[in-house]
Amino acid sequence: xxxxxxxxxxxxxxxxxxxxxxxxxxxxxxxxxxxxxxxxxxxxxxxxxxxxxxxxxxxxxxxxxxxxxxxxxxxxxxxxxxxxxxxxxxxxxxxxxxxxxxxxxxxxxxxxxxxxxxxxxxxxxxxxxxxxxxxxxxxxxxxxxxxxxxxxxxxxxxxxxxxxxxxxxxxxxxxxxxxxxxxxxxxxxxxxxxxxxxxxxxxxxxxxxxxxxxxxxxxxxxxxxxxxxxxxxxxxxxxxxxxxxxxx
Amino acid sequence: xxxxxxxxxxxxxxxxxxxxxxxxxxxxxxxxxxxxxxxxxxxxxxxxxxxxxxxxxxxxxxxxxxxxxxxxxxxxxxxxxxxxxxxxxxxxxxxxxxxxxxxxxxxxxxxxxxxxxxxxxxxxxxxxxxxxxxxxxxxxxxxxxxxxxxxxxxxxxxxxxxxxxxxxxxxxxxxxxxxxxxxxxxxxxxxxxxxxxxxxxxxxxxxxxxxxxxxxxxxxxxxxxxx
Amino acid sequence: xxxxxxxxxxxxxxxxxxxxxxxxxxxxxxxxxxxxxxxxxxxxxxxxxxxxxxxxxxxxxxxxxxxxxxxxxxxxxxxxxxxxxxxxxxxxxxxxxxxxxxxxxxxxxxxxxxxxxxxxxxxxxxxxxxxxxxxxxxxxxxxxxxxxxxxxxxxxxxxxxxxxxxxxxxxxxxxxxxxxxxxxxxxxxxxxxxxxxxxxxxxxxxxxxxxxxxxxxxxxx
Numbered sequence: 001x002x003x004x005x006x007x008x009x010x011x012x013x014x015x016x017x018x019x020x021x022x023x024x025x026x027x028x029x030x031x032x033x034x035x036x037x038x039x040x041x042x043x044x045x046x047x048x049x050x051x052x053x054x055x056x057x058x059x060x061x062x063x064x065x066x067x068x069x070x071x072x073x074x075x076x077x078x079x080x081x082x083x084x085x086x087x088x089x090x091x092x093x094x095x096x097x098x099x100x101x102x103x104x105x106x107x108x109x110x111x112x113x114x115x116x117x118x119x120x121x122x123x124x125x126x127x128x129x130x131x132x133x134x135x136x137x138x139x140x141x142x143x144x145x146x147x148x149x150x151x152x153x154x155x156x157x158x159x160x161x162x163x164x165x166x167x168x169x170x171x172x173x174x175x176x177x178x179x180x181x182x183x184x185x186x187x188x189x190x191x192x193x194x195x196x197x198x199x200x201x202x203x204x205x206x207x208x209x210x211x212x213x214x215x216x217x218x219x220x221x222x223x224x225x226x227x228x229x230x231x232x233x234x235x236x237x238x239x240x241x242x243x244x245x246x247x248x
Numbered sequence: 249x250x251x252x253x254x255x256x257x258x259x260x261x262x263x264x265x266x267x268x269x270x271x272x273x274x275x276x277x278x279x280x281x282x283x284x285x286x287x288x289x290x291x292x293x294x295x296x297x298x299x300x301x302x303x304x305x306x307x308x309x310x311x312x313x314x315x316x317x318x319x320x321x322x323x324x325x326x327x328x329x330x331x332x333x334x335x336x337x338x339x340x341x342x343x344x345x346x347x348x349x350x351x352x353x354x355x356x357x358x359x360x361x362x363x364x365x366x367x368x369x370x371x372x373x374x375x376x377x378x379x380x381x382x383x384x385x386x387x388x389x390x391x392x393x394x395x396x397x398x399x400x401x402x403x404x405x406x407x408x409x410x411x412x413x414x415x416x417x418x419x420x421x422x423x424x425x426x427x428x429x430x431x432x433x434x435x436x437x438x439x440x441x442x443x444x445x446x447x448x449x450x451x452x453x454x455x456x457x458x459x460x461x462x463x464x465x466x467x468x469x470x471x472x473x474x475x
Numbered sequence: 476x477x478x479x480x481x482x483x484x485x486x487x488x489x490x491x492x493x494x495x496x497x498x499x500x501x502x503x504x505x506x507x508x509x510x511x512x513x514x515x516x517x518x519x520x521x522x523x524x525x526x527x528x529x530x531x532x533x534x535x536x537x538x539x540x541x542x543x544x545x546x547x548x549x550x551x552x553x554x555x556x557x558x559x560x561x562x563x564x565x566x567x568x569x570x571x572x573x574x575x576x577x578x579x580x581x582x583x584x585x586x587x588x589x590x591x592x593x594x595x596x597x598x599x600x601x602x603x604x605x606x607x608x609x610x611x612x613x614x615x616x617x618x619x620x621x622x623x624x625x626x627x628x629x630x631x632x633x634x635x636x637x638x639x640x641x642x643x644x645x646x647x648x649x650x651x652x653x654x655x656x657x658x659x660x661x662x663x664x665x666x667x668x669x670x671x672x673x674x675x676x677x678x679x680x681x682x683x684x685x686x687x688x689x690x691x692x693x694x695x696x
Binding site for chain 2: 096112
């Protein structure tokens with residue numbers, strides 16, 4: 001991990017309000033290449049909103065966000081092109097029900113990267129192989145378990161070779177026995193050097209795989225540090241209260 | 249007239265059946281042609297309007313809603329008479345069948361727009377987000393992810409509504425379009441016998457019962473495919 | 476432009492035609508007040524019959540619903556008004572309209588009720604029957620209330636259609652709203668009475684159409 005290379009994701013002074021409710025109150029965050037940054041916090045703390053601002057699914061109210069050096073808020077920036085560099089995995093998978101697994105992964109390759117169908121399908125198959133689902137290429141989402149669907153969703157994001165991947169509570173909608181399969185894929189991605197920003201409750205995963213843990217509350221970053229620092233020796237009272245609640 | 253065979257003779261006179269069969273058949277052809285044309289233009293226009301509405305440009309959406317509300321609230325016959333009698337007085341001369349086609353297409357388009365729009369709205373927001381987050385633009389997301397899902401949901405109501413509107417081709421008789429009812433009533437006046445009317449009714453039933461049954465089978469086929 | 480206003484929005488002519496149109500409106504309202512409740516009741520009967528345990532009754536009901544949905548209402552009306560006299564029955568325009576509308580609207584409402592009842596999952600039947608309710612009680616207290624709530628937008632939407640349908644009564648010279656307007660048109664050679672009638676229909680039906688749209692959208696999402 002190289003903390004001296006410029007950050008892939010550079011957030012400064014990010015604020016977001018919904019009507020008159022301020023959900024993000026000035027976030028500063030830098031994610032360096034190959035880092036896995038884990039975001040924890042109570043519901044309503046703004047973690048999801050933070051993630052969704054990074055690919056402008058939510059429009060920030062003020063502040064700046066640079067991905068791979070490019071200001072994604074600038075008017076001249078082609079947001080569709082930017083989104084190819086940022087992969088996003090959702091809590092509810094959001095697979096396209098009318099397409100097979102392979103179709104789901106290949107769609108953006110064909111329509112956005114304009115690759116010929118045969119090549120796109122090869123790449124899609126390779127991505128599915130990386131998440132361990134090449135045998136399910138022709139299956140429809142309705143035929144797959146939750147864990148399998150989420151892995152297809154990861155493959156869909158991976159196939160575009162993003163510089164950064166955002167995970168919004170990727171396992172929260174899964175039955176407990178299926179969670180492991182998805183976390184294994186995420187571990188594999190980390191090993192392969194992907195830069196990842198993860199919002200999740202999976203603390204054990206954070207302890208194993210995260211480089212940095214960030215605790216958010218009421219729209220601001222309260223504390224950040226390595227997993228050992230945060231989980232074993234949290235300094236802020238709110239962090240301690242949150243972690244205590246979790247382990248109850 | 250022979251009173252013994254009164255009823256049968258009044259409604260099922262074989263001689264008259266033979267004599268007016270070609271006219272009724274001609275009427276069927278006209279009905280089918282106009283109905284087919286209405287279906288194509290009405291559904292297409294409705295889809296175009298719903299897609300236009302999805303761009304969420306306020307003045308455009310407002311105009312579309314205005315058009316749709318007016319054409320859904322007005323009885324088709326009122327529109328037919330308005331167009332047929334009014335337009336010539338401002339210099340536009342359309343033949344009756346064109347008036348019928350125009351009015352019915354606009355009415356069908358209005359209903360179809362609402363149905364397509366409801367379909368588009370019912371596709372979960374997550375689908376838009378997933379598609380946009382892979383870099384698909386608005387049009388790409390609409391075309392490849394949202395519309396395919398939306399359209400499947402709309403098949404039953406579109407079918408129902410199309411059947412209902414195409415039956416209004418019978419209104420053409422009021423302005424002289426040579427469809428089934430017109431042929432039947434003309435023949436009935438000439439012959440002083442209700443047989444042509446009976447033939448007309450049967451012609452309609454023959455045309456539309458298969459359509460209604462097809463519609464119901466489409467409904468059941470598409471009803472249980474949710475997600 | 477001038478010509479358009481003169482032909483379609485001629486205020487003096489509209490003013491003169493208004494009393495006649497209002498009388499026509501009254502006739503329209505009378506038709507609706509009679510036909511809509513009858514249709515709602517008839518439709519329920521059709522729907523219940525279509526679920527009868529007797530195959531003959533079931534088939535007859537389904538055939539009936541399909542038949543009267545397949546025949547255009549105008550055709551049925553002309554048949555009843557001009558054809559029945561040949562069988563010795565001579566209905567007045569109003570009677571012909573009443574019979575036609577009853578048959579037509581019952582079948583449409585019937586189809587809506589039928590779809591609504593069918594959409595109630597078996598689980599509801601199971602639960603109710605397993606507490607000892609009979610089939611009729613289940614239908615009356617558990618299934619129908621839910622079914623009707625589910626299809627309420629369709630019922631309202633169909634009622635709007637019935638109101639619009641009254642305009643075809645003009646073809647058999649029943650002096651409802653459209654007939655009066657068309658009469659005024661032919662006397663004045665001006666289409667403004669028709670525009671006035673359209674405005675009256677809009678006034679009556681536009682709010683309901685908007686309401687139906689919103690209801691439909693809420694059900695779909």
